[in-house]
Amino acid sequence: MVTPEQNQYEPIKSVHQVPLEEFYSSGHRTCQGCESALTMRHLAKAAGPRTVVTGSTGCMYVANTSYMTTPWIIPWMHTQLGAAGASALGMSAGLRALMRKGRLAEERINVIAFCGDLGGGDMGLSGISSALQSNYNLLIILYDNESAANTDIQATGLTTYGAQTTFTPPGSAQRIMQRRWKKNVAGMMAVGHPTCRYVATACATYPPMDLMNKVRKALSVGGPAFIHTFCPCPKGWDYHPRYSHEIGELGVRSGIFPLYEVVEGQVRYTYDARKRRIPVREYLTKQGRFAHLVDEDMDHIQQMVDEMWEKWEVPGVAPFKGPLSEA
Amino acid sequence: MTHTLTATGNAYVSEELLTGCQAVAQGVRLADVDVIAAYPIRPYTEVMDLISKIIADGRLTAEYIIADSEHGQFEIVKHASSVGARAFAGSSGTGWLYGFEALAVTATDRLPVLFLVGNRALDDPGAFGVEHNDALAVRDLGWLLCWVTTPQEALEHVLIGYRVAEDRRVQMPMALAMDGAFLTHSQHIVRIPSVEAARKFLPPYDLGDRRLHPDNPISIAPQVNEDWVMEIRRQNWEAARRAPQVIAEAYREFDAIFGTDYASSPFFTEFMTEDAEVVLVGLGTVAAPARTAVRRLREKGERVGYVGLRWFRPFPTVPLRECLRRFQAVGVIDRDFAHGSPDDGGILLHEIRSCLYPAAERPAVVNFIIGLGGRDISIADCQRMFDLTRQAVGAAGGDGLVRWIGVRE
Ligand SMILES: Cc1ncc(C[n+]2csc(CCOP(=O)(O)OP(=O)(O)O)c2C)c(N)n1
Ligand code: SF4
Ligand SMILES: [Mg+2]
Numbered sequence: 001m002v003t004p005e006q007n008q009y010e011p012i013k014s015v016h017q018v019p020l021e022e023f024y025s026s027g028h029r030t031c032q033g034c035e036s037a038l039t040m041r042h043l044a045k046a047a048g049p050r051t052v053v054t055g056s057t058g059c060m061y062v063a064n065t066s067y068m069t070t071p072w073i074i075p076w077m078h079t080q081l082g083a084a085g086a087s088a089l090g091m092s093a094g095l096r097a098l099m100r101k102g103r104l105a106e107e108r109i110n111v112i113a114f115c116g117d118l119g120g121g122d123m124g125l126s127g128i129s130s131a132l133q134s135n136y137n138l139l140i141i142l143y144d145n146e147s148a149a150n151t152d153i154q155a156t157g158l159t160t161y162g163a164q165t166t167f168t169p170p171g172s173a174q175r176i177m178q179r180r181w182k183k184n185v186a187g188m189m190a191v192g193h194p195t196c197r198y199v200a201t202a203c204a205t206y207p208p209m210d211l212m213n214k215v216r217k218a219l220s221v222g223g224p225a226f227i228h229t230f231c232p233c234p235k236g237w238d239y240h241p242r243y244s245h246e247i248g249e250l251g252v253r254s255g256i257f258p259l260y261e262v263v264e265g266q267v268r269y270t271y272d273a274r275k276r277r278i279p280v281r282e283y284l285t286k287q288g289r290f291a292h293l294v295d296e297d298m299d300h301i302q303q304m305v306d307e308m309w310e311k312w313e314v315p316g317v318a319p320f321k322g323p324l325s326e327a
Numbered sequence: 328m329t330h331t332l333t334a335t336g337n338a339y340v341s342e343e344l345l346t347g348c349q350a351v352a353q354g355v356r357l358a359d360v361d362v363i364a365a366y367p368i369r370p371y372t373e374v375m376d377l378i379s380k381i382i383a384d385g386r387l388t389a390e391y392i393i394a395d396s397e398h399g400q401f402e403i404v405k406h407a408s409s410v411g412a413r414a415f416a417g418s419s420g421t422g423w424l425y426g427f428e429a430l431a432v433t434a435t436d437r438l439p440v441l442f443l444v445g446n447r448a449l450d451d452p453g454a455f456g457v458e459h460n461d462a463l464a465v466r467d468l469g470w471l472l473c474w475v476t477t478p479q480e481a482l483e484h485v486l487i488g489y490r491v492a493e494d495r496r497v498q499m500p501m502a503l504a505m506d507g508a509f510l511t512h513s514q515h516i517v518r519i520p521s522v523e524a525a526r527k528f529l530p531p532y533d534l535g536d537r538r539l540h541p542d543n544p545i546s547i548a549p550q551v552n553e554d555w556v557m558e559i560r561r562q563n564w565e566a567a568r569r570a571p572q573v574i575a576e577a578y579r580e581f582d583a584i585f586g587t588d589y590a591s592s593p594f595f596t597e598f599m600t601e602d603a604e605v606v607l608v609g610l611g612t613v614a615a616p617a618r619t620a621v622r623r624l625r626e627k628g629e630r631v632g633y634v635g636l637r638w639f640r641p642f643p644t645v646p647l648r649e650c651l652r653r654f655q656a657v658g659v660i661d662r663d664f665a666h667g668s669p670d671d672g673g674i675l676l677h678e679i680r681s682c683l684y685p686a687a688e689r690p691a692v693v694n695f696i697i698g699l700g701g702r703d704i705s706i707a708d709c710q711r712m713f714d715l716t717r718q719a720v721g722a723a724g725g726d727g728l729v730r731w732i733g734v735r736e
Contacts, residue, residue, distance in 0.1 A: 050541045054406065062550050070546035075539045077409055077547035080428055083402035086394065090362065090406030090414075091539070093390035097361035097412050101388055103531070104411070109541060127402070130395035 007108050007137075009046075009216040012209045019045055027069035033241025035231040035248060036060055036116075036143045038204040039211065043112060043141055044074060046215035051110040052095075054079040054087040056124065058116035059150040060143060084115035084140055085127030088224075092136035110219050114141040117158035118148040121185045132193040132224045139218045139225045142185060145233035153236040157183040160256070161304070162297050163289045165236070170292040181304065186228040187317045190262040198225035200261040202270070206249040210270055214261065221263070230257040238288025250283040255305050258316030267317055274309050274316075338524040338585045345517040347510035348373035350478035351417075351443050351503070353517070354485025356387045357525035358441075361412035361532075364392045364403040368422035369455050370507040371445030375417070397422045401429035401442075408438040409539045409547060413489065413532040416440065419507060420447030423461045433500045434469035435563065436548055439492035439532075441485065444504040445511040446611070446662075448700040455507065456701010459610060459663040462504040463639070463674050469563045471501040471570060472640040474610045478515045481505055483581065486520070486529050487589075490577045493532050496569045504639075506662075508701055509612040520585065528584050570641045594643030597650065599625060600632030605717045608634045608651070608679060609660035613697075613704050617660075620709035631713050636675070644682045651683060656691040656725075658716030662698045670694065672729040680727070691719040697732040708732055 012018055023044035030037040036059055044053070053076045055061055061078055064071065079087035092111045098104040113131075115124055120142040128140050147165050148154040154167040155178045164170055168177035190199040198221045202211040211229060218225035232247040234240065239247060251257040255273030262268075280302045284290040293301075313320035345353065351374045355363070363382075365375035381387050390407075394400035397418050404414035418426065423444055433440060444462040448454035466472060471492055475481045484503055492501040505511055539547060551559065571594070578589035598618050600606055607617050614635040624631045634650065636643075651657050661673020669677060676694040683689045695712050698704040712732060719725030 049544075052410065052539055052541065065546060065549045067549045067551040067555050070549050072546050073544060075541060075544040075546070077406070077539055078549065079406065080398070080402060080432060082398065083429065086399040086402035087406040089392055089394075089399075090364075090403035090408075091410050093362045093392055093403065094407035094410035094412030094414070097388070097390045097407075098410070101359075101361065104540075126395040127399045130399060134392070 007110070007220045009220055011216070012212050015208065018209065018212065019048070021045070023047070023049060023051070023073045025071050025073055027066070027071040028064045029066060030059060030063045031235050031241065033234040033244040034059070035204055035244050036145050036233065037064065039141070039143045039229045039231055040064070040114070042204050042211045043114070043215050044072070046212035047110045047112060047219060049074060050107065051112060052091055054084065054091065054113045056084045056115040056119040057081040057150070058119055058148070059145070060114060060116065062150050079113065081119045082123035083127060084113040084120050084124050085129070085131035088113035088131045088138040088140055089134060089136065092134070092138045096136065108137070111136070111138040112141060113138070114143055116149070117142065117144040117146060118156040121158045121183055122156055128189070128226065129192065132189060132196045132226055134224055136224060137219070137222060139215070139227065142226070142228045143231050144228060145231045145236060147233070147236045149233055149236050158185065161301060162293050164292060165289070175292055175294070176297065184319065186226065187319070189226045191318055195223070196226065197221045197223045197264050198261070201228045201230065201257070201259050203230040203248045203252055203257065203259065205245040206252050207270065217261070236289070239286055243286065247283070247286060250278070250286065253278050254280040254283040255309055255316070256280050256283060256301070258308070260316060262317070267314055269316070277305070277309065280305050337521055339518040340521040341519045342516050343519055344514050345478050346373065346512050346514050347475075347478045347481045347505045348443070348445065348512065349377050350482040350517050351485055352377035352381060353519055354482040355415050356381050357520055357522060358413065358485055358489050358529055359387070360389055360415045362390045362392070362404060362407035362414040364394045364400040364414070364416045366394045366397050366400045366418070366422065368419045370447060370511040371417045371419040371443050373511065374443050397426035398429055401426040401433065404440045405429060405433045405436065405438050408440045408534070409436070411532065411534050411538040411540070414440045415442070417443030417445065419445040420461050421450045424449065424464065427464065430465050430470070431468050432548070434465070435559070437498040437563065437566065439489070439498050439500060441488050441492060441501045441503060444502050445507045446504055447507045454700035457507040457509060457611070457662060458699050458701070459504070459674070462502055463663055465502060466640055469499055469567060470640055471497070471499050472504065473502070473638045474504045474636070476510065476612055476614050476635060478510070478517045481510070482517055482519070483585070483587070486525055487577050487581055489532070490529050491570065491574050494573045495535070497566055497573050499566055499570065504611070506611040524584055528581055567641055571643065574638065594636070594638045594646060595650070596635045596637065598633040598635070600634065600650070602630055603632030604630045604655045605658070605713060605720070606632045606634050606651070606654050607658045607660055607709065607712055607716065608636060608675070609662075610636050610639065610675065611662065613660055613662065616704050616706045617709045619706045620713060623706070624710060624713055629713070642678055642682065647679070648682050648686055651679070651690060652686045652688065654690045655720045656693065656716045658712050659692060659694045660712065661694060661696050664696060664699065670727050670729055672696070676729070691726040693719045693725065693727070694729040695732050696729065702733055704733070
C-alpha cells in the first residue's frame with residue numbers, strides 16, 4: 001500500500017512517455033516564448049491532478065492567472081511576493097492536521113509553491129529556508145527569469161553580472177550598473193539545510209524532460225524539496241521568442257547556469273560542465289541585454305564561470321576553494 | 328460581566344488562575360484549532376508558549392509551526408485556512424505591522440483565521456507597553472476587531488470569534504485585541520468551559536466550495552484588475568454589514584449554553600449609565616480605573632457612568648448612537664494617536680463623532696489621549712477626565728476639545 005508519505009511516479013524516459021494530459025493549459029497571457037510559463041506547464045504535468053499549487057506575485061501571477069481565464073486546472077492560489085515558503089508550510093500543515101484528525105481522507109496531496117527570482121531569491125529567502133527545515137512533503141520551485149520581469153525588468157540578486165535592466169542601464173559614465181554576481185540560491189539551499197533531501201536546478205527545455213523528472217523525484221523523496229529553474233525571457237533578455245529553447249541550452253552548455261541534483265547530500269551533475277563547456281560568449285552575444293558589454297567584460301564573466309567549475313570545492317554548487325587549511 | 332451557571336451546569340468544568348494570554352491558549356485548545364504559527368514578540372508571546380506546552384502534553388492535536396517572521400507566520404495561517412484548517416496566530420506592536428501585507432490579503436481573501444493582538448506601542452523609541460495603534464491599523468481592511476477586558480472574556484471570545492468569523496455570512500478574519508501587560512499578563516480566576524460545551528457552540532470549520540483541494544480545483548485570488556475588484560470589495564463590504572447580526576446571534580447561543588449574559592448588550596457594556604449625565608467611553612482595561620472612579624464620584628452624588636466598547640469592527644453605529652445621545656457630555660478615551668487628524672484627536676474620537684453626527688441633539692464630545700506606551704491610567708486620572716468632560720457641557724468651544732492626560736508638558 002502507498003502511504004500518504006510516498007509518491008510513486010514512473011520516470012519519463014522518452015517523449016512518448018510524457019503524459020498527454022495538461023494541468024496548466026490555455027488562458028494565460030505570458031509573452032510568446034516565455035520559458036517561465038513552460039516551467040509551469042511541466043511542473044503541473046509532472047505532478048498530476050492530486051496537487052495544490054501557490055504562486056507568488058510576478059509574471060506567473062499577473063500575466064499568467066487572470067480572473068475567468070485561469071490556466072490552472074489543478075487548484076491554485078496566489079501568495080504574496082515573499083511568501084512562497086510560508087504558503088507551502090501553511091497548506092502542508094493544514095492538510096496534515098485535517099488528515100490526522102480524520103476530517104480529510106488520508107492521501108498524498110502534492111504541495112507546490114513557486115516564486116520568481118526576486119520573490120524567492122531575494123525577498124522570500126527566509127521563508128523558503130524555513131519551509132526547507134520542516135518535515136512536510138512540499139516543493140518550492142524558484143523560476144528564474146533573472147529580473148523582476150513583471151514590473152518591467154529590474155535587476156534582482158539573480159540577474160547575470162553586466163546585464164542591462166531598467167534599474168541597470170548602461171550610461172556614459174558607467175557601462176555596467178549590475179555589478180553583483182548572481183546569487184547561488186540552489187547551492188545556498190543545499191548547503192544550508194542538511195536535512196533537506198532534494199535540491200536541484202533545471203531548465204524546462206534542456207535536456208528535454210529533465211525538469212519533469214526532477215519534479216517527480218522531488219515529490220517522491222519525502223520531505224521538503226527545492227528546484228531552481230533557468231527560464232529565458234524574450235522580453236527581458238531581448239532576443240526573438242523563437243530562440244528561447246536555444247538560449248536555455250546555451251546557458252546550460254556554457255556552464256553559466258549549472259545543472260545538477262543534490263540527493264541526500266550527493267551531487268549529481270545533469271550536465272557536467274567540468275568536462276565540456278562552450279564559450280560563454282556564445283550565450284551572451286545572442287541577447288540584447290548584453291549588447292553593451294565589451295571584450296573585457298565577457299572575459300571577466302568567462303573567468304568567473306571557469307572558476308566556478310575549476311576552483312570551487314563542489315564545482316557549480318558550493319563556492320569554497322580548497323584545500324582546507326589546518327586548524 | 329457576571330456569570331451564572333444555569334441548568335446546563337457542567338458547561339464549565341473547572342476554575343483556574345490564568346493570565347489573558349493563558350486564557351486565550353485555553354480557548355485555542357477548546358476550539359480544536361488545527362494549525363498554529365508562532366513568532367516571538369512581547370507581550371502576546373505567552374499565548375504561544377502555553378499552546379506549545381498544551382500540544383506537547385497531548386491536549387490538542389495541531390500543527391505548530393515556528394515561523395521565520397510575522398509575515399511568514401500570517402501567510403502560513405492564511406494558507407492553512409484556505410485548505411480548510413482552523414488556524415491561529417497573533418502578534419504585538421511592530422510584529423503585527425511587519426506582517427501587515429499578509430493581514431491585508433487575509434481579509435480580502437475572506438479567510439476566517441483568528442489572531443490575538445497583545446496591544447503594544449509601535450516602537451521607536453522602544454516601548455513594550457500598551458497602545459492601540461497596532462490593532463487599529465487593520466480597522467478599515469475587512470477585519471473583525473474586538474477588545475476584551477478580562478481573561479474570562481478572552482477565553483470565551485476565542486470561541487465566539489471563530490464562530491462569527493467562520494459563519495458563511497461573514498467569513499472575515501478576527502483580531503482579538505487585549506491590552507499588553509494589563510490583560511495579557513494579569514491573572515484572574517477563569518472558569519474553563521467543557522470540551523463538549525465548546526463543541527456544541529462552535530461547529531467544525533467548513534469553507535465549503537471555497538476550500539483549496541484537488542477535489543475542488545478552484546483558483547483563488549487571480550489577477551482581476553479594474554474589471555472585477557470593485558465587485559469583490561463590495562462583497563467584503565456586505566459581509567462586514569452582515570456581521571453585527573451574526574455576532575448578536577452567536578452571543579444568544581453562547582448565553583444559552585454557558586449561562587453568560589452577553590446578548591443583552593453585545594457590542595459595548597454600560598456601567599452605571601442609567602441616570603448618568605456624563606460618561607467616559609474607552610477600549611480595553613481602562614474600564615477598571617474608570618469604573619472605580621464612577622463609584623467614587625457617585626458616592627459624592629455625581630451622575631457619571633462608563634461605556635466600554637467591545638467591538639470596534641463592525642462598529643456598533645446605531646446602538647452606540649442611541650446610547651450616547653442620552654448624555655450631556657461624552658469623554659472619549661484614546662490609548663492611541665492619530666497625528667494630523669481632524670481635531671488632532673485620537674482614532675476612537677473620530678469614530679464616535681462620526682457615529683453621533685446624524686443625531687438631532689448631540690452631547691458635547693471631548694477627547695483624552697492617555698496611557699500611551701503602557702503609562703498607567705489611575706483612578707485620579709479618570710476622575711479628572713470626568714471633571715473635564717463635565718466642564719464641556721454648555722461651554723463655548725468645549726465640544727471637540729482634545730487633551731493629553733498624564734503627560735509632561
Ligand atoms: C511586497 C511587494 N513588493 C513589490 C511588489 C511589486 N511586484 C510585483 S511583481 C514584482 C516582480 C517579481 O519579480 P520575480 O519574483 O522575479 O517574478 P517575475 O515577475 O520576474 O516573474 C514586484 C516587484 C509586490 N507585488 N509586492
Ligand atoms: S516578461 Fe518574461 S517572464 Fe514575463 S511573461 Fe514575458 S517572457 Fe515570461
Ligand atoms: Mg523574475
